[in-house]
Amino acid sequence: MTEIFDAIKHAAIGISRAIVNADTGATSHTNATGDTQLKLDVLSDHIIEEAFASVTSVQAIISEEKEVQTPLHVKGRYIVGYDPLDGSSLVDVNLSVGSIFGIYEGGISGANLKAAVYVVYGPRVELVIAHEDVRLYRLTPEGAFAFVRTLTLNPKGKLNAPGGTQQHWPAHHKAMIGGLFAQGYRLRYSGGMVPDLHQILLKGGGLFSYPATSDVPKGKLRMVFEVFPFAFVYTLAGGEAIDGNVPLLSLTPSHAHDTTPCFFGSREEIATVRATYANH
Ligand code: FDP
Numbered sequence: 001m002t003e004i005f006d007a008i009k010h011a012a013i014g015i016s017r018a019i020v021n022a023d024t025g026a027t028s029h030t031n032a033t034g035d036t037q038l039k040l041d042v043l044s045d046h047i048i049e050e051a052f053a054s055v056t057s058v059q060a061i062i063s064e065e066k067e068v069q070t071p072l073h074v075k076g077r078y079i080v081g082y083d084p085l086d087g088s089s090l091v092d093v094n095l096s097v098g099s100i101f102g103i104y105e106g107g108i109s110g111a112n113l114k115a116a117v118y119v120v121y122g123p124r125v126e127l128v129i130a131h132e133d134v135r136l137y138r139l140t141p142e143g144a145f146a147f148v149r150t151l152t153l154n155p156k157g158k159l160n161a162p163g164g165t166q167q168h169w170p171a172h173h174k175a176m177i178g179g180l181f182a183q184g185y186r187l188r189y190s191g192g193m194v195p196d197l198h199q200i201l202l203k204g205g206g207l208f209s210y211p212a213t214s215d216v217p218k219g220k221l222r223m224v225f226e227v228f229p230f231a232f233v234y235t236l237a238g239g240e241a242i243d244g245n246v247p248l249l250s251l252t253p254s255h256a257h258d259t260t261p262c263f264f265g266s267r268e269e270i271a272t273v274r275a276t277y278a279n280h
Contacts, residue, residue, distance in 0.1 A: 157205020
């Protein structure tokens with residue numbers, strides 16, 4: 001597993017340089033989910049592919065930017081599912097973006113996830129590794145990731161990050177989000193899953209939600225590349241991650257690019273979600 005983490009660190013440094021220096025314009029292509037690809041999405045994908053090419057424990061990689069798996073080493077134990085540049089619509093407004101990695105053993109399902117890593121490219125580059133516990137690292141001027149601290153979620157937080165277009169939220173979801181604000185929760189939503197979940201995790205707790213809506217009935221966020229890795233991080237940090245009813249890590253996609261409604265948070269906020277969604 002260490003060689004996989006090292007490859008991710010190496011790729012993260014390359015991507016952080018590309019974000020600062022490379023062309024941020026659009027390509028004429030769309031990815032498997034139908035999003036327009038940026039030159040930076042494609043470049044980040046190449047950087048990660050190159051970083052994993054020599055890692056013999058990796059059997060295959062599958063990117064959010066590609067339709068199918070890329071086989072690497074037949075005897076490798078792990079499949080790495082990744083989103084090379086999440087929140088890429090925020091690149092041109094200079095808000096934080098991220099990369100997300102899930103390390104699977106024996107097929108891509110929530111239960112087969114063995115570790116998860118994400119990188120936040122913000123004013124600083126930070127990397128979080130979830131494997132046995134959840135650890136925060138920060139990129140130093142010397143180009144190394146220095147350990148900062150172990151991350152845990154409090155049983156209850158103060159932040160609320162409600163995703164999706166409000167016009168399309170179901171009534172029970174709208175009432176739940178309104179109820180949290182009525183209790184004093186503060187809105188923190190940039191539109192980038194990585195920095196939004198990172199903020200809640202570092203500040204001790206709260207709720208990030210991306211529900212089923214009338215325009216995206218199965219949610220927007222992808223299980224393999226986005227949802228499972230963060231479900232792993234939040235669960236290991238002492239929080240919970242559910243689809244409204246069941247743990248996200250109990251789900252198995254029928255296609256690598258499947259999406260799901262998702263809720264990540266401290267235990268108390270997730271209890272509120274469960275109570276709200278029990279009859280829906
Ligand atoms: P983006 O489309 O910019 O790549 O991955 C999808 C994502 O960003 C997440 O990072 C983010 O949380 C979500 O979409 C935001 O969607 P909404 O604008 O619909 O809230």
